[in-house]
Amino acid sequence: MEEAIPRIQQAHRWEMQILRWCMSDAALRTQILRFIDCLPALESPREVVQHLKEYFPLRSGVLPLPLRLGLAATSPRLITAGAVASATRHTVSTMARLFLAGADLKEAFGRIGQLEGQGFQVSVDLLGEATTSQAEAQRYTQRYLEIIREWRSHLSSTPHLSLKLSSLAFPFEPVDPEGAWRQIRPRFSRILQAAFEQGGFVNVDMEQVALRDLTLTLTQRTLDEQFPGESRVGVVIQAYLKDSEEVTRGLIRWVISRKAPVTVRLVRGAYWDSEVIRSRQLGWPCPVYTEKAETDASFDRLTDLLFEHHDHLRIAVATHNLRSIAHAIAKAQELRAPQSHWEAQLLYGMGEAIQWAIHRHRIPVRIYTPVGELIPGMAYLVRRILENSSHNSFLAANLLEHERAAH
Numbered sequence: 001m002e003e004a005i006p007r008i009q010q011a012h013r014w015e016m017q018i019l020r021w022c023m024s025d026a027a028l029r030t031q032i033l034r035f036i037d038c039l040p041a042l043e044s045p046r047e048v049v050q051h052l053k054e055y056f057p058l059r060s061g062v063l064p065l066p067l068r069l070g071l072a073a074t075s076p077r078l079i080t081a082g083a084v085a086s087a088t089r090h091t092v093s094t095m096a097r098l099f100l101a102g103a104d105l106k107e108a109f110g111r112i113g114q115l116e117g118q119g120f121q122v123s124v125d126l127l128g129e130a131t132t133s134q135a136e137a138q139r140y141t142q143r144y145l146e147i148i149r150e151w152r153s154h155l156s157s158t159p160h161l162s163l164k165l166s167s168l169a170f171p172f173e174p175v176d177p178e179g180a181w182r183q184i185r186p187r188f189s190r191i192l193q194a195a196f197e198q199g200g201f202v203n204v205d206m207e208q209v210a211l212r213d214l215t216l217t218l219t220q221r222t223l224d225e226q227f228p229g230e231s232r233v234g235v236v237i238q239a240y241l242k243d244s245e246e247v248t249r250g251l252i253r254w255v256i257s258r259k260a261p262v263t264v265r266l267v268r269g270a271y272w273d274s275e276v277i278r279s280r281q282l283g284w285p286c287p288v289y290t291e292k293a294e295t296d297a298s299f300d301r302l303t304d305l306l307f308e309h310h311d312h313l314r315i316a317v318a319t320h321n322l323r324s325i326a327h328a329i330a331k332a333q334e335l336r337a338p339q340s341h342w343e344a345q346l347l348y349g350m351g352e353a354i355q356w357a358i359h360r361h362r363i364p365v366r367i368y369t370p371v372g373e374l375i376p377g378m379a380y381l382v383r384r385i386l387e388n389s390s391h392n393s394f395l396a397a398n399l400l401e402h403e404r405a406a407h
Contacts, residue, residue, distance in 0.1 A: 031055050036092055045085035052088065099349040100127070101369045105147060108371040109154035116157055120355065120365050123203060123345070125162040127372030131170045134183075140167045141187040147371075148194045159200030162368065163191070164207055165215050174214045184218050189226055196232060203234035203263065203316075208271050208278075209241055209287045216247075220254055223262075234263035234316065239299040240272060240288045248302055255313050265316040265345065266302055268295055296324065303328050310337040318345035318368065320354055329363070339364070 035055045042048050101124075102108030112122045126144060131137045144163060151159040166172040168191075169183035195202050204219045206212055219235055227233070237248050248264070255262055272288055279286040289295045299319065306315045307328075315337075317328040325344060332342055343364035346355050359365050 036095075039089070039092055045081040048085035048088055049081045052084070099347070099370065101348055101371050103371075103373050105150055105154075105371070108369070109150070112369060113155055115367055115369075116155065119359055120367050121157070121160065121343070122367050122369050123160045123162045123201075125205070125368060125370045126167075127370050131167055131172075134170055137168050137170050137183065137187065141191065144191045145194055148191070148198055148200060151200070152198060159195050159198050160203075160366070161191070161195060161200065162203040162205050164205045165218060166207060166211060172211065172214070174210060177214055177217065180214060181218055181221065185222065188218075188222055192222070192227060192230075192233070196227070196230065199232075201232045201234065201263075203265060204236065206236040206238055206267075206269075209238075209275060212238075212241075212247070216251070224258065228258065229260050231260045231262060231314075234265050234314075236265045236267055237302060238267055238269035239302055240269035240295045242287060242289060242298075244298060244302060245305065248305055252305075252309050252312065256309075261313045263314040263316055264306055265318050266299065266306060267318045268299060268321075296321070299324050300327050304331055307331045307335050307337055307342070310335065310341045315342035316345045316366065317342065320346055320351040322354065325354070325358065329361070 035051060038051065039048070042051060101111040108124070112124070115122055124147060126140065126147065131140060144161060147161065148159045151157075165180075165184055165188065168187040169180050172180050172183075192202055194200075204215060206215060216235060219233070223230060223233060235251065237244055237251070241247075251264065269288065275288045276286055276290065278284075289298060299321075303317060303324070306313065310332075317325065319325060328342070328344070331337075332339075339362070343366055344358045345366045345368055346358075348367050348369040355365050355367065
């Protein structure tokens with residue numbers, strides 16, 4: 001089958017330019033991402049233009065000339081605020097759609113079907129976390145149940161979901177674990193039961209370190225009390241946390257004791273900026289490594305640790321770092337881990353060339369696929385660009401390759 005052209009290279013020229021700015025100028029990147037993060041809350045065109053001018057003062061010269069001219073021309077006699085606001089929303093929406101499979105299930109299932117037709121597997125993440133009301137938590141529960149019900153009507157595979165427990169409860173606070181448990185238990189159990197009845201799988205994602213222990217505790221408690229022999233469940237370990245090895249060893253002991261494997265999804269972590277800022281504000285020790293090399297080394301150590309216990313658990317190596325992927329392949333071969341015991345996972349819309357390279361080596365590749373409306377998609381877009389905007393990132397590499405091809 002002919003490989004698809006990476007979608008990141010099919011983006012409109014304007015959106016590509018914004019991504020280049022995000023990677024080339026740290027100060028501009030911060031302002032652009034701050035603006036993107038607040039855009040969904042801006043209700044009128046006047047507010048959009050006002051925020052554009054506040055975030056990007058014309059006299060600063062931080063924006064390229066065409067955008068500075070467009071902002072300077074906003075007046076009833078020239079370019080209207082409505083036109084600028086509409087163009088801004090369209091541009092940001094198009095950027096977000098590079099990394100989201102769809103705003104609704106019909107659109108998402110169509111794209112998922114294409115990925116599965118190319119030989120990839122998929123895990124669907126319904127965007128939204130840290131719900132702000134009981135009603136919102138209930139709506140998220142119902143949407144997950146809807147995805148499970150509709151899955152087999154559109155796809156030949158079985159449901160594979162990724163969810164955050166904070167989306168199923170309000171409040172979801174470590175200071176009140178029993179209160180969180182009373183809310184999580186019925187909703188989480190309904191989703192698990194519905195997925196298992198369809199032969200599906202549910203992965204529990206991680207967020208800020210403040211919620212990690214509560215997330216692990218409630219996941220383990222649910223499985224121990226209600227699904228003691230079930231293995232179609234996964235949890236996440238974040239390599240950028242300094243105590244991840246200790247947490248992983250405890251998780252392995254639990255898996256061995258329950259005598260039913262679970263999948264451990266190893267990631268680097270997507271909340272680095274907020275963790276560093278919060279720890280500085282509160283005067284606490286920083287919970288994350290502050291050097292990339294330290295996180296890389298942690299990822300490798302955890303990869304080794306997980307593969308050393310491949311008889312007791314399943315492993316998902318979730319990274320776009322080619323060296324880390326190669327390390328995992330070498331470790332799997334060294335320890336003769338069956339191919340059914342591990343897979344590579346990558347993010348939707350990012351690093352398609354890497355996905356195909358792994359796929360050619362007959363290693364299962366699962367695409368982590370976000371689905372959702374624009375507003376919750378904004379936070380996801382900001383995290384992804386922050387996470388991958390260094391010159392060493394796959395996103396930078398894709399854009400650089402696109403530049404070479406264009407000249």
